[in-house]
Amino acid sequence: MAFYTGSLAPVPTANKDAYLDHARRAWPLFRDRGAVRMVETWGEDVQPGKHTDLLRAVEARDDETVVFSWIEWPDQATADTAWQEMSSDPDIGAQMGEMPFDGPRMVFGSFSTLVAEGTDRDAGYYQGFVIPVPAGSKAAYADVAKGAWEEMFRPNGCLGTFENWGEDVPRGKRTDFYRAVDARDGEVIVFSWTAWPDRATCDAAARAMMEADGEMPEMPFDTQRMTWGGFSTLFDSARAG
Template structure:
């Protein structure tokens, strides 16, 4: 089963080109370890939240943009082995210096619990972070199906919901702090893929009207702590030339 390393980082807006170049230089190395795809997306519609948001998730500073990214692996075993190899690989030191503060980046390992459609060729993404009680996993999967019905009707290309499997606690930032997760909750890292931002924005308005009649208290997680934002692809190893 596909396994994802998901991450969120704050990158100085002035370093956008350098970040894309760093990703492009790093991809061949990840591919040599068995990764099947790497996607880096740049925040273009990142709202401020009342309880949580992407800026707070990575302690973003003035002038920094949010990057939402993932690396796909054929399975968790391949991903775990790859990270172990990287620690002692001299090739890692030959990569360009990271153009951002890596100590504030949050990352973890996730397995898809719901996957529909395809995000190959997407030109816009909506990224989501939230915390879901472990006992509500099945209910969350059912809700994802309902969400996909609305997304697909609005023109979405795909939807992937990923359940935290190997999410560590960090010294400065992590997915638990980002979502204000409680002791029995699991971080979820997800995205919907769209042909363009205009299609996504139009669908969002339609969904807001439709969800206005829904009983939000019945959701299997605390929606007040969920964060979402719009991102454009910056680097995609699977993009067609």
């Protein structure tokens, strides 16, 4: 199963093109070390929350946009080796170029595939999620995610849903995934996304699901601390070649 490096970054909105150029330069460095794919998505519908949200997760300022990104690897060993090589390469900074955002506020971690249904290839829009799940609720969470795909997402035009379980999620000095969802002891970070053809399909599906009759399943996590947002595709190495 695929293994992912997931990240959130606060990017000055005026630096959108510069960030895209940065992603294009970075991709060959990851590809040459075994990465399968890199996807960068630009915040389009990221709202403030009552308790947690993706804006506060990276201390985003009014003139910044949240970017939700992942690098796909064939396995954890390949990912770990690549990051070790890059961290010890004295020339990597020059190859990557200047970062068009505040690196110390970026959050990141490593995640293994828990649920993968459908596809996220050729998606124009994503909903990205960061969720605190009790470690003992892993199987229950997977069951709920699979049920949501079959009963709600797929029938309403979703292309795919991908749920990824935290394996190596570091603590940060200023920001990290744990702070993003106010994680408690014994909780694991889940980094996930649903893929859609476009925002209109996603928004229509959300309305349909809100209006649908039927009892919602009990969630095996604290939904009040889940964070999410809507993102458009900015860079997808599968399209870039």
